[in-house]
Amino acid sequence: MKAGIASVDLAGERLVLFPERVAWWERRDTLLLADPHWGKGAAFRAGGIPVPRGTTVGSLSRLDSVLDRTGASRIVFLGDYLHALEGRAPATLEALAGWRRQRPSLELVLVRGNHDRRAGDPPEGLGVGCVDAPLHDPPFVLAHYPDPNSAGYVLAGHLHPAVRLVGRGRQRERLACFWIQPRVAVFPSFGDFTGAADVQPEPDDRVFVVAEDRVVEVEW
């Protein structure tokens, strides 16, 4: 396996964090990711704002590289699969369908998020099983909103978390991160054309930043 990954033990389970912004739950043969926001570029274009094509294909190829390395048989999307109703452009959906055709046996599950309510579920042909949050997959609770849940440790998205880092010589960086709290883990947003929001970790939290091709745990 390639360097650049990090692993973290949560609720007795081991998750491997990839710089592609995806986590691998090896025991369940599952990849987890949040907030792909597919079709966001198309939604902007429909609004008269020229965003280049290719963001969907670009993020799918990132996903491919993790699938090839892990051989996972299932992907769970932690919400916000499609960005907007206007983003259901033929080209975007075709890119997703083409990708799906190459991986027909893969099990795909979407735990619906706030954007999915307005954008609607992925078309039937994509073969994505859609469920409302939370989805219980013990010991985890898979959800979109990062709210603690008494039923188990929560894996979620929604926030698009990032942290600001400082170092000697007045070095500064701002990077997307996996934000691991005592009862909830928040995933970085997966999509290429998504922003990020600063979060402020608490003393008991752990933070793994995505530093280009490496996941690095940072301290504060």
Added chain:
Amino acid sequence: MTRAEEHVDRWFADRGWKPFAFQREVWAAYQKGESGLIHAATGTGKTLAAWMAPLIEWMREGGRIVPAGAEGKKPRRDTSPPLRVLWITPLRALAGDTGEALEAALQGLGIPWSLEGRTGDTSAAVRARQRKRLPTALITTPESLSLLLSREDAREIFSQLRMVVADEWHELMGTKRGVQVELALARLRNFRPELRVWALSATIGNIEEAKETLVGVAPLPGGARVVRGVEPKKVIVDALIPPFIERFPWAGHLGTQMLPQVVDAVEEGETAIVFTNTRSQTEIWYQALLSARPEWAGTIALHHGSLERKTREWVEDGLRAGRLRCVVATSSLDLGVDFSPVDRVLQIGSPKGIARLLQRAGRSGHRPGAPSRVTCVPTNALELIEVAAVRDGFEAGAVESRLPVERPLDVLVQHVVTVALGGGFRPDDLLREVRSTRAYAGLLDDEWEWVLDFVRRGGDALQAYPEYARIVAREDGIHVVEDSMVARRHRMAIGTIVADAHISVQYLRGGRLGSVEESFIARLKPGDRFVFSGKPLEFVRVRDMKAWVRKASSSQGAIPRWMGSRLPLSGELAAALRERLEEAEKGVLRGAEMEAIRPILDIQSRWSRIPRADQLLVEHVETREGHHLFFFPFEGRLVHEGLAALFAYRISTLEPISFTLAANDYGFELLSPERAPLDAALTAGLLSPKNLFEDVPASLNATEMARRQFREIARVSGLIFPGYPHAGKSARQLQASSGLFFDVFQRYDPHNLLVSQAHREVLERQLESSRLGRTLERLAASEVVVTQPRRTPPLAFPLLVDRTREKVSSEALGDRVRRMQVALEKEAG
């Protein structure tokens, strides 16, 4: 002399004046069909030189004159002649003043023209009236002119236009707004080939070039000339010398330590203007003066571009009427008509340039025979050298140039949509028109095709976006805007001044105070105090894109900071500064300013040294923070930012290392956690002008500069949109998304010309690349002097404490991040 000119002479004589020869020259040239540029100091009759020309024309053509006695009866709008004269002013704050000056001449000569302003400040009622019929003479800003050109009946409303006057052209020509005017003028010349265009300008170093930006590169039927106005009067430049130089802060840019001396200086005169370099300093000095002299309340005021129009007008009226003792102001009072009672002008902080200081000096001494005088107030001791240098430069007759902007594609994208709205265009015709401007004379065919594709399809042919079309070609080949959403959005977004998003500040009980940057408001919590418009305020909440406030009792609180562009030291002043330092190195301290900073220069030469003009001083200092390399080329901040990125990049190619960079007008700093291989870098050609074309772009990629520059481009070209009023999309989101846009373009559409433009603009405008190359040639021929002081010497100190930094690194991000930690909330800001 014709009857018309006699009439004008009489009006001059009635006021105790006599036309200057240059004014007569303009009037005659105008009647012959010529265009031109008039340059002279402020307050020397440029306005009337231009304004009388179309009035004389009116009288010569037998236009109606209302006999004296009928005065005071303004002509009715619906009977006044249609639009004949367009007067373009860079600041809407100037429109009112100019209007009064022009109106006085109309009244005095009995010419029944209507005259109105049309700017962002114009009321909705007046706008509605102007939609039906424009006045005979219209005073407007570049943005409002573009809006007029976007009207479907644009050709019709300008069909009687005789003259365009571009006021304060030196302010506009070096900016994208100036380019917007160049394009608008080309459009108007297309409507009216006989149109005469005249500019009023301060004297600048490249006056012929200034004329070219105005009249374009295609020959005009009537020709064009440069007219020089009267010589400026005598100017005195002096400084307030701090009494205790030891206690003087080396880096206190906002320090009000000189307050007592400033109070004394203000008291010496009848009416004073205290100029500062930033709007924040204006607020600070206003508070400071008021607390030093509470009895001045009511006779002291402040003036800057972010204040509400009514407030500004009240201040300007007060100045003219002599009601005010003192006004604290930014460049918002640099321009415009006279404030005759002003007899004392102070400049807080660095004068930055020779011409700029002269302009400010010209605000005083309007009484006959009185010289203009400006007194500089240093905010750090080193600025005293600048005062001495500015006087040297002035005495040597040095004047700065304003470099014109070359073919910015974002402005062209905007203009093309504007023209599509304003009646439409055929691409070939519009290309010819656009290439007649100086800014786009060198526009490449490829670039033009790209711009057309960008507005038609959102990208070049290979990157066509089917969902997207701003402009469509009709069957007859005319390109127009059909989508009404696109039209509305474009009209709202017109304008090329792109500062951060501003949010208006308003009392809960009503009454607008002005506007501040949203980033400032975003940091406030309800109940926080801040000072704005000279008033202590308590922040209540943000709603409907407004910051609601109430009065606070104490004046404690934060002062908003407006980002704006910080002016760099001009090349001319920088050269004079290096000469002064060389003298000091030889032990010659000429004048009170240099004598005053002797203690600081002594420390500098004991701890390190004072560089001669043919030396490059490099100081290496080690502190808790890491290793600091300070370089002192003395070339102004913009050049230093470029050099800092270039040097950091060149050093980083030798070994993996990470730098943060800071720059000011004197030099720049490279800070690294580990010691940088300076000697090896010098041997490897750190200062070499060679490979500049490869190294400079590479060093820019290493910084965030192009990404930041893209923000403005994204907005001007309509990629991001300031939002409808009340739409509530926060500007922070827009800001983030312009960065996101940049990343996505870089990755998925790397040949996008707007991205290339961002790089080019950083090079040409942000870093003054031509100056950068010349500087490197000078440095390469210099002797490098490296010192290793144990403590940070005075020249380096302001850099040491500078908090705004770029970064350049050749280490893998993962390696770098390992040594970093999450910022605490208060640091993260």
